[in-house]
Amino acid sequence: MVVKRKPKASNATAALAQAPISNDQELAFYRDMLLIRRFEEKAGQLYGMGLIGGFCHLYIGQEAVVVGMQSAAGKGDSVITSYRDHGHMLVCGMDPKGVMAELTGRATGYSRGKGGSMHMFSREANFYGGHGIVGAQVPLGTGIAFANKYRGTDRVSLVYMGDGAVNQGQVYESFNMAALWKLPVIYVIENNKYGMGTSVERASASHDLYVRAAPYGIPGCQVDGMDVLAVHKVAREAIAHVRSGAGPYVIEAQTYRYRGHSMSDPAKYRTKEEVAQMRQEHDPIDLVRRRLIETLEVTEDVLKQIDREIKEIVTEAADFAQSSPEPDPAELWTDVLIEA
Amino acid sequence: MTTMNMVKALNSALDVMMERDPNVLTFGEDVGYFGGVFRVTEGLQARYGRERCFDTPIAEGGIVAAAIGMGAHGLRPVVEIQFADYIYPAFDQIVSEAARLRYRSAGQFNAPITIRSPYGGGIFGGQVHSQSPEGLFTHVAGLKTVVPSNPYDAKGLLISAIEDDDPVIFLEPKRLYNGPFDGHHDRAVRAWAGRAEAEVPDGYYRVPLGKAAIVRAGEAVTVLAYGTMVHVAMAAAEEAQIDAEIIDLRTLIPLDIETIEASVRRTGRCVIVHEATRTSGFGAELIALVQEHCFYHLEAPIERVTGWDTPYPHAFEWEYFPGPARVIQALRRVMGDAT
Ligand SMILES: Cc1ncc(C[n+]2csc(CCOP(=O)(O)OP(=O)(O)O)c2C)c(N)n1
Ligand SMILES: [Mg+2]
Numbered sequence: 001m002v003v004k005r006k007p008k009a010s011n012a013t014a015a016l017a018q019a020p021i022s023n024d025q026e027l028a029f030y031r032d033m034l035l036i037r038r039f040e041e042k043a044g045q046l047y048g049m050g051l052i053g054g055f056c057h058l059y060i061g062q063e064a065v066v067v068g069m070q071s072a073a074g075k076g077d078s079v080i081t082s083y084r085d086h087g088h089m090l091v092c093g094m095d096p097k098g099v100m101a102e103l104t105g106r107a108t109g110y111s112r113g114k115g116g117s118m119h120m121f122s123r124e125a126n127f128y129g130g131h132g133i134v135g136a137q138v139p140l141g142t143g144i145a146f147a148n149k150y151r152g153t154d155r156v157s158l159v160y161m162g163d164g165a166v167n168q169g170q171v172y173e174s175f176n177m178a179a180l181w182k183l184p185v186i187y188v189i190e191n192n193k194y195g196m197g198t199s200v201e202r203a204s205a206s207h208d209l210y211v212r213a214a215p216y217g218i219p220g221c222q223v224d225g226m227d228v229l230a231v232h233k234v235a236r237e238a239i240a241h242v243r244s245g246a247g248p249y250v251i252e253a254q255t256y257r258y259r260g261h262s263m264s265d266p267a268k269y270r271t272k273e274e275v276a277q278m279r280q281e282h283d284p285i286d287l288v289r290r291r292l293i294e295t296l297e298v299t300e301d302v303l304k305q306i307d308r309e310i311k312e313i314v315t316e317a318a319d320f321a322q323s324s325p326e327p328d329p330a331e332l333w334t335d336v337l338i339e340a
Numbered sequence: 341m342t343t344m345n346m347v348k349a350l351n352s353a354l355d356v357m358m359e360r361d362p363n364v365l366t367f368g369e370d371v372g373y374f375g376g377v378f379r380v381t382e383g384l385q386a387r388y389g390r391e392r393c394f395d396t397p398i399a400e401g402g403i404v405a406a407a408i409g410m411g412a413h414g415l416r417p418v419v420e421i422q423f424a425d426y427i428y429p430a431f432d433q434i435v436s437e438a439a440r441l442r443y444r445s446a447g448q449f450n451a452p453i454t455i456r457s458p459y460g461g462g463i464f465g466g467q468v469h470s471q472s473p474e475g476l477f478t479h480v481a482g483l484k485t486v487v488p489s490n491p492y493d494a495k496g497l498l499i500s501a502i503e504d505d506d507p508v509i510f511l512e513p514k515r516l517y518n519g520p521f522d523g524h525h526d527r528a529v530r531a532w533a534g535r536a537e538a539e540v541p542d543g544y545y546r547v548p549l550g551k552a553a554i555v556r557a558g559e560a561v562t563v564l565a566y567g568t569m570v571h572v573a574m575a576a577a578e579e580a581q582i583d584a585e586i587i588d589l590r591t592l593i594p595l596d597i598e599t600i601e602a603s604v605r606r607t608g609r610c611v612i613v614h615e616a617t618r619t620s621g622f623g624a625e626l627i628a629l630v631q632e633h634c635f636y637h638l639e640a641p642i643e644r645v646t647g648w649d650t651p652y653p654h655a656f657e658w659e660y661f662p663g664p665a666r667v668i669q670a671l672r673r674v675m676g677d678a679t
Contacts, residue, residue, distance in 0.1 A: 054464035054654065105655035116466040116654030132468035133426065134398050167397030168429065195398055197374040203397045269374060332648065332656045 021229060023296050029071060029228045030288045031306050033063035036087040037285060038314045039096055040259075043086065043103055046318060047263050052103045055132075056117045059087035061258035064284035065190050066091050066160070068231025069251075072239050073158060078126040078148070080141040081160035083118035084190075084257075085130030088160065092125040096317035106324035113327040114335075134195075135161065135168030138187070142174040145185035145248075156184045156242045164195020166209050175248070179216040182247035186238050187213065189252040190225065196261045197269040210252035218248045225253030226282040229291075256282065344540040345532040346517045349491035350380045350456070353498035354418060356544050358388050361416065364502060365392040368403060368420030377422055378458060378517055404430035404455060408438050408507075411451040416502055424459035424511060425468040431476070438507040439482030454501045454508045459487075460568050460615050461647075461661050462515035462525065466654040472567075472616035472647065477509045478592050478625065484508045484549060485592040489516065489570040490537035493590060496547025504549060513567035521568055522575035523663035550594035554603070558585035561609040561674055564600060564626055566590065569613040569662070576667035584611075584671060592622055600626075601633045608639035609674045613667055618646040643670040 040058040047056050059066075062084075070079070070091045081088045089099050094110065102109025102120050110120040118132040128144060131137040141159030148155045165171065166189055178185050189209045193200055200207055210220035219241070223234045231253055238249040256278045260267055292298040344352065357364045365388075366381055372395040375382030384393040396403050400421055407417040421427045427434075438451040461470040477485045484506050488494035494512070501508040515521045519531045532538035556574060560583035565573045570588045577584040585603050589595065604610050610630050612623040623644040630642055645662045653660055 054466050055469060111654075113655030114651075114653045119467060119654070132466075133428075135429075164398045167399045167402075169399060169401050170429070195369075196377070197370045198395050202373065202395055327655050329656060329659045332650055332653055332659050336650050 021232070023298065025071070026229070026288060026292055026296060027298065027302070027306070029067055029232070030285070030292060030303070031310065032067045032071070032091055033228065033285050033288065034306065034310045035096070035313065036063045036067070036090055038310050039090060039100070039317065040086060042314045042318050043100070044259070044263075046100075046104065046321070051322060052117070053105070054116060055083070055262045056103065057084040057262050058259045059084055059257075061278065061284075062190060062192060062225065062255045063087060064228035064231055065188070065225045065253040065255050068228040069158060069188055069235045071232050072235035073156070076126060076153070076155045077158060077239075078128055078141075078144050078155065079158045079160070080128040080137045080144065081130060082134065082137060082162060082165065083130050083132045084162070085118065085120065089120060089122070089125070089127055089130075092122070092127045094120075094122050094125050094127060096313055097320040100317040100321035101324050104321040104324075105326070106321055107327040107331070108320070108324040112331055114331065135165040135170050137161065138165065138168070138171045139174045142178050142183060142185055145178065145183040146181065148184055149181075154184075154243050156186060156239055158186050158188060160188045160190060162195060163189060163191040163193065163200050163209060164198070164203060166212055167203060172212075175213045175216045175218060178248040179218050182245070184242045184245070185248045186242055187248065187250045189250065190255055191252055192255045192257040194257070194261070194269065199269065208252070210250045213248070213250040218250055220250030220252065222252045222254060225255030226284045226287065228284055228288055341539045342542055343533050343538050344491045344495075345519065345538065346488070346491045346494045346512070347379050349495040349540050350498055350512065351382060351384070352540065352542065353495040353502070354381065354384060355387070357499060357502045358384065358392060360544065363414060364416045364418065366418040366420065367394045367396050369396055369398055369422050371395060371420050376420060378514065380456070381420065400426055400429040401433055405433040405437065407453045407455075408433060408441065408451045411453040411507075412441060412449045416452050416454075418454045418456060418502055421455060421457040423465075423469050424457040424473050425471045427455070427457055427473065434477070434483070434507070434509075435480050439480050442506070443482060450505050451507045452505045454498070454504075454510050456498070456510045456512060458514035458517070459511040460513045460515055461652060461657060462521055462568065464657055465652075467651050470652040472511075472614065474509070474511055474592060475616055475621045478622050479620075482507070484594065485511070486549060486590070487511045487513065487566040487592065488590065489513065489567055489588050490520070490535075491532055491540050492537045493547050493553070493588075495540055496545050497549065497590060499544065500546045500549050503546070508549075511567065515568050516571070520571045523572040523661065524575065525658055525661075525663075547590070549591045550596055552590055552596035552599040553588045554585060554599065555588045556584065556586040558583040558607070560584060560607060561611060561671060562587060562600070562603040562607045563611045563613060563671070564589060565613040566592065567615070569615055572662065572664055573613050573667055576664040576671060579664060580668045580671055582671050582675065595629070597629060597633060600630065604630055604634040605637045608637050610634075610638070610642045611645065611667070611670045611674055612642065613645045613662060615647050615662060617649050618644065619649050621646055640674045640676060643674050645670045
């Protein structure tokens with residue numbers, strides 16, 4: 001099997017992949033993860049207040065995955081993911097205000113209130129959407145990779161999916177096409193142990209998910225998805241590999257979602273202790289915080305300043321969302337087909 | 341008799357059938373251990389074991405396809421597609437395989453399967469938790485399509501569906517699971533308890549496929565509805581004080597055209613109400629049939645009240661949802677009252 005094969009890369013890109021991580025970069029990891037955490041907590045609050053309705057899937061606990069991955073990606077690389085998409089959008093540089101406004105169904109949201117939590121997009125940020133249908137984004141991201149290659153760019157397509165999604169047939173159609181056509185695509189499996197209330201053990205015949213692409217000749221690896229540095233390093237190598245034209249790559253990030261699947265979740269499928277243990281012993285933000293203070297000798301003051309900045313951004317986003325107008329009902333009929 | 345909401349009634353139907361027939365089994369995403377996201381299969385795994393009530397991977401194509409294979413071999417699988425909006429990965433198997441197995445094998449094989457799925461809006465589900473896809477299935481020869489509107493019918497129809505030797509698409513109006521809903525989203529939520537349709541026999545009984553119910557007798561206009569819209573139509577008729585006869589179709593295919601015809605011949609007017617998008621919806625088929633069967637008795641053009649021809653939006657649930665106000669307008673128009 002081709003698993004855990006070291007990706008091949010040109011000397012220049014290989015060198016880049018080995019470059020040391022600076023303090024500033026670690027601080028950026030911390031900041032980006034904290035932004036997601038606080039944003040999601042606020043979204044949860046607004047939900048509780050009835051300002052967000054319907055389905056809303058929080059990313060809390062998984063922050064290191066998307067931050068580690070995207071910190072290794074470059075401008076113009078595209079991202080596509082599932083409905084658990086708020087973190088991905090923030091890291092792609094989308095405006096927290098517009099994201100929160102969409103969550104609350106306002107005219108100023110990224111989809112003018114018509115998409116909601118699961119369906120937001122930004123052409124500017126190369127963010128090709130949250131997708132509510134489990135697995136649907138995987139072949140779409142494969143097509144995006146095709147277009148990048150066809151148009152002669154060196155941009156790569158980052159395609160995120162959950163551990164539950166890997167059991168959809170269209171994932172394997174994608175793996176085959178991506179390998180067959182050597183497409184510049186990175187499949188990121190965010191293995192948070194559960195698809196709704198079903199554990200990986202009860203849904204998947206094999207529990208190592210990255211090996212699922214191996215029969216197609218796609219190299220892959222597993223990484224501790226609670227450690228942003230580890231994810232970042234793997235991402236750098238993988239992206240260098242894919243950008244060099246060597247074809248697709250799969251990363252399985254082992255992570256954990258702290259909150260319920262969506263906002264109502266009876267949580268009968270796991271114990272409180274399991275969740276508490278992950279939070280206490282493996283929290284991705286705590287891990288970086290400790291490293292910053294203990295190893296990199298960053299002062300508490302510096303971190304507190306970041307905390308304050310993040311708090312402000314999130315408060316501003318929530319205020320913006322709440323003070324934004326509801327969309328005009330005439331919007332109901334726009335953008336169904338192209339308007340003459 | 342026990343007072344049941346629709347969830348309990350459906351659960352009871354599955355329980356009764358699993359008890360009676362070892363060939364009946366049920367599976368789907370979070371159906372076994374968890375008992376289904378709407379709790380319809382709660383307790384069945386504990387009662388009948390993991391061989392007969394189990395979880396599946398998230399793979400709707402595989403779930404339905406496996407059920408068809410089981411059915412061809414003589415089992416009677418009941419699968420749950422968690423939301424009707426997730427049925428499309430299985431659409432190929434439903435259309436190309438389940439619907440045609442009997443025909444293409446000249447009756448040697450059939451697919452006696454039931455595909456249960458919650459459908460419809462009113463829960464603020466946005467684009468992928470709100471759709472009403474019944475028209476996609478009624479358009480396919482070889483499928484039966486059932487939509488109950490209350491607990492009593494839900495149980496009796498599900499038992500009939502499971503016993504039926506053809507593939508049945510069984511769409512459950514999710515907004516009715518816990519109580520009737522007449523479209524007045526700004527009023528207090530109601531429960532099923534206290535209503536006659538919530539008095540459900542504990543044991544086996546059937547509500548036959550292909551038999552509509554007249555849920556409100558009237559002389560002025562016939563309203564054809566199913567699922568949630570039965571309750572919306574009832575509210576509209578009451579509020580506008582129109583002597584409407586309301587027919588709950590209960591099954592779309594097979595359709596009880598006799599009951600429809602007899603009513604429209606009497607009233608001379610007809611309004612059709614569904615939540616699904618308008619163009620090529622089941623309402624179009626109903627209009628065609630009513631004019632074929634009742635043309636010389638009609639005194640006004642037939643009206644349709646439907647969802648709009650747009651995806652189900654996140655922010656405009658109640659602009660989209662065809663509530664009582666829209667039904668009243670249509671009733672008034674067919675009654676020749678332009679106000
Ligand atoms: C085709 C389809 N089937 C079922 C669902 C319902 N559903 C939504 S999320 C989910 C679990 C997905 O789990 P996973 O891929 O592990 O992602 P996670 O929620 O853990 O991020 C399910 C079954 C859906 N949205 N789409
Ligand atoms: Mg998961």
